[in-house]
Amino acid sequence: MKTNPQYTTVLNFPQRPPPPTQTAGREVIVDNATNHDPGKARCFREAALPHLDAVYTLARYLLRNPADAEDAVQECYLRALRHFDTMRTPAIKPWLFAILRNVCKAEYARRSVVELRDINTELDRSESPAPVWTEPQETPEMAMITKLDGETIQGLVASLPGVFREVIVLREINDLSYREIAEVIGAPVGTVMSRLARARSMLREAWIAAGGQPK
Amino acid sequence: MTCDEAEVFLHALLDNELDAGHARDVEAHMVGCQRCAAQLRQHRDLHEAMSTAKLHFSAPANLRMRINAQVRATPTPVPSRRTMLKGFAFGSLLSSAVAASLMITLIRSDEDQRNLGEVISAHLRSLQGEHLTDVQTSDQHTVKPWFNGRLDVAPPVVDLTAQGFTLVGGRLDYIDGRAVAVIVYRRRIHVLNLFIGSGASSERGIRTETVKGFNVKFWSQQGLNFWAVSDINAEELQEFVEKFQTVVGTGPNGPVRHNRS
Numbered sequence: 412m413k414t415n416p417q418y419t420t421v422l423n424f425p426q427r428p429p430p431p432t433q434t435a436g437r438e439v440i441v442d443n444a445t446n447h448d449p450g451k452a453r454c455f456r457e458a459a460l461p462h463l464d465a466v467y468t469l470a471r472y473l474l475r476n477p478a479d480a481e482d483a484v485q486e487c488y489l490r491a492l493r494h495f496d497t498m499r500t501p502a503i504k505p506w507l508f509a510i511l512r513n514v515c516k517a518e519y520a521r522r523s524v525v526e527l528r529d530i531n532t533e534l535d536r537s538e539s540p541a542p543v544w545t546e547p548q549e550t551p552e553m554a555m556i557t558k559l560d561g562e563t564i565q566g567l568v569a570s571l572p573g574v575f576r577e578v579i580v581l582r583e584i585n586d587l588s589y590r591e592i593a594e595v596i597g598a599p600v601g602t603v604m605s606r607l608a609r610a611r612s613m614l615r616e617a618w619i620a621a622g623g624q625p626k
Numbered sequence: 627m628t629c630d631e632a633e634v635f636l637h638a639l640l641d642n643e644l645d646a647g648h649a650r651d652v653e654a655h656m657v658g659c660q661r662c663a664a665q666l667r668q669h670r671d672l673h674e675a676m677s678t679a680k681l682h683f684s685a686p687a688n689l690r691m692r693i694n695a696q697v698r699a700t701p702t703p704v705p706s707r708r709t710m711l712k713g714f715a716f717g718s719l720l721s722s723a724v725a726a727s728l729m730i731t732l733i734r735s736d737e738d739q740r741n742l743g744e745v746i747s748a749h750l751r752s753l754q755g756e757h758l759t760d761v762q763t764s765d766q767h768t769v770k771p772w773f774n775g776r777l778d779v780a781p782p783v784v785d786l787t788a789q790g791f792t793l794v795g796g797r798l799d800y801i802d803g804r805a806v807a808v809i810v811y812r813r814r815i816h817v818l819n820l821f822i823g824s825g826a827s828s829e830r831g832i833r834t835e836t837v838k839g840f841n842v843k844f845w846s847q848q849g850l851n852f853w854a855v856s857d858i859n860a861e862e863l864q865e866f867v868e869k870f871q872t873v874v875g876t877g878p879n880g881p882v883r884h885n886r887s
Contacts, residue, residue, distance in 0.1 A: 456697050467685035481689045488693045501803030556671035561680040583676045589643050608634040
């Protein structure tokens, strides 16, 4: 689906400057960021630790693996602490998410060639979904959205391609506004809108298919 | 509106991210198009099902401990003024009212100065391109409800057309990282932005500043902070403030605080 920057003009929020991106490598970070300035560490703890569950949730959905998610979250908090002084966004949560997303991209880069292709097509370049997600000939408009249990929904979300998975998680699970999502993924709000529309359509079809099967 | 457009916009409608005009367009399309209406229904069900399901993960306790250990500093001496400023930026996280009030007296002037800069920047931004209004109408009864659910306060919206200040509309903006209401007026060809945020200054009276040729008036009233910014001259801006204060003070539209659920 093509992106439509003109959507942004009809939204409630003015465009914000892009978030800071931390692209430090995976070098071992000596924990000296805290030693110089205990006040900073305390402020950071008070501001950032309440979002730990939300950051961990995003990591679980992005990496689809509990152990990798834990490592990524820990790395994210270290980078965040180091760059806490340079945070310029009004809210810390999208800022943490943006850092986590960079950490996850680095993690993907470490993985196998197959998964490297996965992340590059998923998180960076491609707007077009994997072939399995092509629109069916007939959209099941009359189908009912049945209730599914949390685990089944988690599975459906996890099976979405990365670019669509992340907008669904940021919007539906982490409850970010379009502007905040745009900050996290470093894309215009128009792109957020078109991706979210596509992502929800995919999820809807998968949902209807899952709901129709006897469990 | 075409079906292709509606298929994208219906999500912004569901997420409460559309301005009033476009929301009406989408809803009008739904009335005439069964296919899109069915989609909207399904996506609303989906959205609701997801918001009630338990889809979050909890961070494992040992991860929390590891991060805490990494962040934990040596026993904290008296925080520096700088870190207190930082702390204020995350004011919502400060639980102690005492600490907050202490800090306010400490850093009041810094904060005012920063807010003043932000108000001027926001005013300049609003004059560029199409950022002036999110909801464009001269009807105060349209502007006021538009802010419902977007802010934790109900800003007073008054029409001062009779007094020479035409109500143009409203928008959301950000001052010091907090969402504020902006009511937009016109005086001849001049734009006047009235920023309204929660939290009242203890100061009485109206403060006047001139920055980069713009006049700014700041005052607190009924538990809200007000900044009026315009390039009209200081006397006219003073006139605006006095008329606004009079109408708000006596009118039926006094601010009512409501909690965002």
